[in-house]
Amino acid sequence: MHTTEVHSFHIPVLGLGYSIDTPVKVARFGIASVISIVEDQLIEKMREYYCSQEGLTYQPITEADPDFRAARITHYLNLVNGIVQKQLNQLRSLPFEPGNDLVKYFELLPDNSQLKQQYLQMTLLPLGAEKQELQQQLRKAIVAGAIDVNIMAKVDKLNTDADGHPLPSEYSDALAALRGFANSNLQSSVIISAGYNPRLYNYIDQFSDFLPDANGQLKKKLILKVSDYRSALVQGKILAKRGLWVSEFRIESGLNCGGHAFATEGILLGPILEEFKEKKEVLATELFTLCCAAQAAKAQTVFTTRPPLKITVQGGIGTANENEFLLEHYAVNSTGWGSPFLLVPEATNVDENTLQQLATAQPDDYYMSDASPLGIPFNNFRKSSGEAQRLKRIEKGRPGSPCIKKYLVSDTEFTDSPICTASRQYQYLKIKQLQEKKLSPEEYNSALDEITVKDCLCEGLGTSALLKDNITLSRPGAAVTICPGPNLAYFSGVFTLSEMVGHIYGRLHLLNTLYRPNIFINELHLYITYWKKQIEKATGLSPKQVKYFQTFKTNLVEGIDYYKNIISLFKKESNQYIATMKKELDDAMLLITSQHIDVAVSDSSR
DSSP states (O other): OOBOOOSSEEEOOOTTTTTTTHHHHHGGGTOEEEEEOSOHHHHHHHHHHHHHHHTOOOOOOOTTSTTHHHHHHHHHHHHHHHHHHHHHHHHHTSOOOTTSHHHHHHHHSOTTSHHHHHHHHHHHSOSSHHHHHHHHHHHHHOOBOOEEEEEETTOOOOOBOTTSOBOOGGGSHHHHHHHHHHTSSOOSEEEEESSOOHHHHTTGGGSGGGSOOTTSOOSSEEEEEESSHHHHHHHHHHHHTTTOOEEEEEEEOSSSSSSBOOOOSSOOHHHHHHHHHHHHHHHHHHHHHHHHHHHHHTTOOOOSSOOOOEEEEESSOOSHHHHHHHHHHSOOSEEEOOGGGGGOTTTSOOOHHHHHHHHTOOGGGEEEESOOTTSSOEEEETTSHHHHHHHHHHHTTOOSBOOOSOTTOOBOSSOSSOBOTTBHHHHHHHHHHHHTTOOOHHHHHHHHHHHHTOOOHHHHHHHHHHHHTTOOOSSTTOOOOOOOOGGGGGBOSOOOHHHHHHHHTTSOOOBOSSOOOOHHHHHHHHHHHHHHHHHHHOSSOOHHHHHHHHHHHHHHHHHHHHHHHHGGGOTTSOHHHHHHHHHHHHHHHHHHHTOOHHHHHHHHTO
């Protein structure tokens, strides 16, 4: 399906199930979104559901079928693509009448878009041939939003056959997911997140859709989610040396985001974006040179002209002014709005109970946790049924989850085969080991909390989609885990798609009455809190750790200086807003410079 950008924002991947069918909901309006293709069992359930909704015959793909994981993903993506194409054809055939999807398509567009201007011009024309001609031109200009997919590079378990024999590496979770996308009929992008996976990167060029065709075009594109410029350069070069072009670097705030948080060493979002802005041309030139050389060496089709390289940003954006500043000052191609769309039932899958909890949540309900079995900080929500279930299991003396799906198994401390640190099996064995250590009550409880804080994400992040669509759960009593970013604290209520898009473009104001600092200040505060907690947790530091904390401090200070230098560029903000921002930067600088790392460490280690 042909797509091009008519909106200046996109909806990033949301958990495993929250955006699993978002393209079916919003792609016909030209809005790009991202499906997680990690959880093939959930994907298969959604395929069955949509076959039923569309009156199509559903042929189950079971675990007995060859290459079932990739096949499930391919068939689901093809189904979603077909549904969106059908929706688009239906939309184009509608009359221009208030309230229908055709009119909604154009009303959602940003006011400064040429297509929106043509639409408004058409509405002013009297009935007649000229109006009809313009209406036909508008119908032809309609395009779908991209149906992109996400693979977490770290979720890449090796698998076995029915008899327990190891399967070849191409049947690992991440490689099978990539194959599922590669074999689909989508013409879109795969976003690879959560770091570098050599096995996955070495597999991509097996599929011709990721390589230029005879006309130098790419049917399928690569997007890397990165947290800083160095990561983009290193990973981009690795892929370029295999003849693979990275079409987009998707920058995400290290802490001011939903889901897993990949903190930088204190390098803040503004300076990161500035570096990309300054070095984008150098980056593109270097990657293009490497890419073409690799293609020539492999006797592949070589790009005749350099493909576009996009830079996009997401994480913690909350106002139209911030959105516009990112687009204009840093010249990014698109902004990502994720967590706020959890409050938009027209766009995402959030069950009614969780939706109401989010809609009425307080700032303290959003927090950074150690819940992820991956060992990566994880943005969490206190009021979720998953968190309630975790605490109830601890209270009953049966902590941990029944590990059914096993996507995050990694620990072999007690077993030959990897098990998950959130599983009941692991936590039972780890607690038993802990009990033998004869610790003080304080030490024991602290260590116990570190064990039992781990929660099942494989199931929890997909349950909400099943509940919303009345699909049979994987098992009775499955609870919901949800991972919004802290920025959602500033949105209260349930919104329509038109309202949220209107907020992004400045036509409406949906923020609640809480005081909300600028996006850059919010992230700065999160980094200071993170840095101070890391220092407090330290019980005696090696020279390497001391250097890490000092580097972190230096980066924070440099970030504050950078923001002080650009604060005058926030032209659309009030004098009071600018004055408050200056004071917040001064206060943050004082907080950072008064933190003596060596003293704090020695105190905490006594």
